[in-house]
Amino acid sequence: MSSTPTPLPAHAVDDESAPEKPRRMSRAEQRAIAAKGRLSSPWASGIAIIIAILWTIPSIGLLVTSFRPDTVIRNSGWWTVFGSIASGEAEFTVDNYNQALFGSSSDLATFFVNSFVITIPAVVIPITLALLAAYAFAWIPFRGRNILFVAVFSLQIVPLQVALVPLLRNYNDWGIGGSFWTVWFSHSIFALPLAIFLLHNFMKDIPPSLVEAARVDGAGHVKIFFRVLFPLLVPAIASFGIFQFLWVWNDLLVGLTFAASPYQPMTVAVAELAGSRGGDWHLLTAGAFISMVVPLVVFVALQRYFVRGMLAGAVKG
Amino acid sequence: MDWLLTPGTAGEKFAVMAVAIVLFVAMMSLILFAVDRPRRLPSWVVALGFVGLPLGFLAFGLLRPAGITLWNSFFNRNSTEFVGFDNYVRAFTESQFQQVLLVTAAWVILAPLLSTVIGLVYAVLVDRTRFEKFAKALVFVPMAISMVGASIIWKFVYEFRPDQGAIQQIGLLNQVLAWLGFPPQQFLIGQPWNTGFLIVVMIWIQTGFAMTVLSAAIKSIPDDITEAARLDGLHGAQMFRYITVPSIRPALVVVLTTIAMATLKAFDIVRTMTGGQFGTQVVANEFYTQAFRQNNQGLAAALAVVLFVLVIPIIAYNVRQMRMAEEIR
Known part of the structure; x- marks a missing residue:
């Protein structure tokens, strides 16, 4: 977008x-x-x-x-x-809750673990990659920089759906189909356009004199990035990090498409439960609430960052 | 090393996760270490170190698959035979798919409009009251939970029990009907209203977003304007109509288009609540069905492309409005 x-x-x-x-x-x-x-x-x-x-x-x-x-x-x-x-x-x-988490028919405890295992790398990897790319787009002059940035930025409007089937075929050809690796990789790719765009905007807001001063002192790009920019970017990273965390945690499409059943996130498991045991409200209500606990805790604990991240990232998809 | 691909226990899963993160950090450190030689490397090499991996990811994982999907949309169900525009013709002419397009249109029009209107009204009403923070949190919470969770919440609200003697309704909405003396309804089955009841869930989710953005916009209306209007005798609804709404027009456009795009791509609600049955199917869910259930790759690709093409007018409208707003300023 x-x-x-x-x-x-x-x-x-x-x-x-x-x-x-x-x-x-x-x-x-x-x-x-x-x-x-x-x-x-x-x-x-x-x-x-x-x-x-x-x-x-x-x-x-x-x-x-x-x-x-x-x-x-x-x-x-x-x-x-x-x-x-x-x-x-x-x-x-x-x-x-006991039955939803540990019962043989739902076993949400396993999927709760899966959701964490999926989400943490799917937040860390794209943010790191995006920070580096955003730094280059903001502070390293190179030819074609603006065109590349506009290209990355406009990739935001591509719906994930157009990428799913070819990617899934690649994963299967490589023999890693259905594993956590494919889910991490896919989430990381899909997060990049928005992450690069937002973090670039934040980096551009930092006064150039700060970067110039560091450069005059002989600092290389890596040093400038970690010593000068990174501390100033922490709030921006926190906001986007929370958004990405919730996006991955609440995602259904990517998990459903790429993860094999033992590695699916909780959203997929709960959606499946709604399909197969639609009348078992004691399981469904407990299951749905278990899947909501983590986002709700994040909401209550980090409301300020949360709202900012949500607003900055609401266009993804 | 099998456990790296197929971890069994929770411990193994977390171990794989740690391995992945360590691998990634090691790789990034290596790249950064290699390019961190101030003034010795040409700047494009340094830039490549920073942007190479992310751009490579995007080219491989988004651009290339999008191209393949576009290509596949001109082929038959297992990509063996070129069929020209047949898949698109099917998607737009067969009555089954026309119905899907119609339902999708209803989603994309109703969900953004109603969430924006409700969000705006609520933002204006709670603005600067004592309970503002709490009141906003109540409406924002649905934004935090997954669409799957929201669908289950609402499926329970719509739950139907046949109206026979001692059977009690357990869904709130049917109980409300019962209290009012009406017979219970199968909200998720009766066409075409069932689509409306599904759209309600999207509105419930997105209103918090609309409210938060619009509330920030309302707060940034300069005091002189509202004061001058008040001195001119504007109050309540007039103030809203002639001052608030025109002042936050750009924010309204952003909210409408953002929600419209989110709605277009969302398939979670339909999938969880009706599975696309009873005439509630939308393009995003039909794509999933064709790609992974019917295994019709040609048609699935065409539907994905349609999804992409439908985004474009929304973006165009957004950009146009932004340009106009800039000219006025």
Whole structure:
């Protein structure tokens, strides 16, 4: 996709920085007034509350159901627990999680391990490669640099689907089909265009005088990269790293296409469970929640980086 | 060394992972060490050290396969016989595939529009209230989970139990119908509304994205503008219509096109919730079916190319809007 996501926040910041600084007081005042005005409109708060409820209730239903015994799930809706809690009859259990994680039919514990094994290299490798490429595109002059950069940048719009079948055939020809290696390799390739583009934008924002000064002191490119640029890029790397982590963790297409069944990530296993045991809600709800725990923890713990990374990377695919 | 390709236990899997990372780091160190001779190597050699591997990856793993796919789209199901544009003709004329294209169009139009509208309304409503952070987190969370997870969440909401005597509904939506006195519905089976119920899941996921981008854009509207408008007597809905929306137009375009592209390529929801049955099939999932179930490589390649071609008008619109915005500035 084109230059869209990044320039937007960038220029939004530009627009804001100039008039905002001297006006901080009036903005705070205005904020109070605006908040007051808004809360006094019952329609506005009503609509906001309805949206918030619609966006949370389905997840709550899943979470509550995953802790109810199988037979109870089949015979009554999850919303009835609130009544049963009041009357002291509510039953809760972690059996569903036990069965989903270690039961012979689902065995999600194995796939949970797979998801980690797939995700960590699929984050480390593309970010490292992209950092180096972004450095070259930003700070090493060479012929054809701009054309190459535009080419890499425009590869973002290529849907993964066009690459899957030929790649899979190559992997099978090499005798590595279905292994973790093919999944790491594929994820790394697919992540590169966006990663190079974003990290290049961040690198370009670093004042050239810093790089020049280091160069005058006799530092080579490797030294400049590690000593001067890398420390300044840590927030950008964190943001993109979180995005890539979630993208790989939540990915279905790549895992489904390339990984053989003992090495599939959890998304594939849970999707399969939904297909083969669609009525077993005790397994499905627990399984789905297990697959969501890691992204949710990341969300709660690293919300700031998380949102930034999500926004920067939302165009991938 | 079999365990490197086919690790059995969790320990072996993590060991393979460690091996992969160590190998990669060693390789990168070697390349960097080789090119790190200041002022002795010509700059293109140094540049090659930095960009060579990533560019090689891209050429091999994205550019070349894309070319092969384009080539295969002109051949028959096992790539042995040249068939010209037959696969494309099939994809656009056979009623089965026309239905798929129609459903895909519904997705690409409805999902971006509704997520953007809901995201915008919500962003405006919670802007500068006391609960802003919390309220935004609630709507953003679905963005964090996988589409597979979201599909299961909603499949449970749509769960149907036949309306017989003592049988209780366990899906929330059918229970709501029951409370209102309506008979339960098979939301995922009745055409064409089932597609709408699947699109709801995409909207549920993408609204958080729309809200976050638009909220940032709203906050960057200069205070002088809103103040001047307020002095001129603009309030509430008028303020929204004449000040907020025009000021964040570029952000709206970005959000719409980004969600449209994500929607076009997403197959997870359809695959998990209906498997593409009951007239809910979309191009991205039909591609998967043709490539890996029906083994019709020619048609699958053509569908992948169609997917790529459909992205282009969205991008073109985006670029055009960006240019216009720049001219105005």
